[in-house]
Amino acid sequence: MVFACTCGVILGIGFCGNLLVFSLFAKYNTLRRNRLDLLLLSLTLADFLTLLLIPFTLHSAVSYTWPLGDTACKVYQFFLAFSLAASTYSLCAVSLTRAMIITNPYNPPTMDLVVLMFVLVWASAFFISLPLRIFATKERLNPGLDNFSFCLPTIQEHHYEVVLSQFMLYYFVPMLVIGFNYIRLACFLHKSPVMSVASTRNTRRASVMVFLAAGTFSVCWLPGYILELCVYMGLYHNGHSWEMFYFICTVLQYLHPCVNPVVYVLLSKRYRHSRGAWLFSCNQNKVQPQVVSITMETAK
DSSP states (O other), rough: HHHHHHHHHHHHHHHHHHHHHHHHHHHHHHHHHHHHHHHHHHHHHHHHHHHHHHHHHHHHHHSSSOOOOOOHOHHHHHHHHHHHHHHHHHHHHHHHHEEEEEEEEOOOOHHHHHHHHHHHHHHHHHHHHHTTTTTOOEEHHHHHHHHEEEEEEOOOGGGGHHHHHIIIIIIHHHHHHHHHHHHHHOOOOSSSSOOOOOHHHHHHHHHHHHHHHHHHHHHHHHHHHHHHHHTTTOOSSSSSSHHHHHHEEEEEEEHHHHHHHHIIITTTTHOOOOOHHHHHHHHSOOOOOOOHHHHHHHOO
16 A cells, blocks of 8 residues: 555656646647757657556556456556657657757757657667567466466566566666766866856756756666566565565656656756746736827827
8 A cells, every 4th residue: 555655646746747748848839849849748758658557557566466358468568668668768869969969059950850869769669669578468476366467578488588688778778878978968068168157057957957867767767677687586585675675666667757857847947937937827817908108198
């Protein structure tokens, strides 16, 4: 119940944050036409898809059973891996685009290139996730206990290969890309000539955003991969400490879709003005004041 309540709170916060981001994109055309914002929209879509899958996980965790059949299990596991891959690769695309814009401001990436990156992110997520979840199956905890079943990402024979592949494709390689872009930005800031105070502040703020992205991504996902490797290396044992570690790893993974809209959008200076205007427009009086020309009245 503690796990269910914690994930329920995360689910509510995540829905509110991502829906607010969607509302900003729907209201302001300038956000939809911006190169970087298109990739942030891709990130938000992937995180929102992940949040939609959490209720199925909560039901299985509380009732100790998968409520649907084997086909639904395969579909669920595929979309879980697909949304994770799309979110991760969107982070890579965002960090790469930011690095390109900051290091070469006079020749930024074109809109066609950003659209191509958007398509490649989702296509790569689809074709990488499909083989990793092709063996997803519904299994019973014990052959004699029909009421206790779980939806596993693969059969036991291929579990270690799937975990290792997922660690490389969903964590290690993306971290290399994000880390490379952050180091590239740091070197640029160190070697760049003296800029104006406003330009320096904006550039450093963007580099801090990339650093926060790498930090939150690492903190939220690395413990879970460490736990899975410990399980399949035989180091995991039943006990309070391991169960607490499992609880923390799972909560951190579900927390990541809630952190992304805060780090990338809601804390960004560009979006603060749009968010404030949007909130103000919801409360302001729609009656326009009537302006009277004093000059004309005096002339009469």
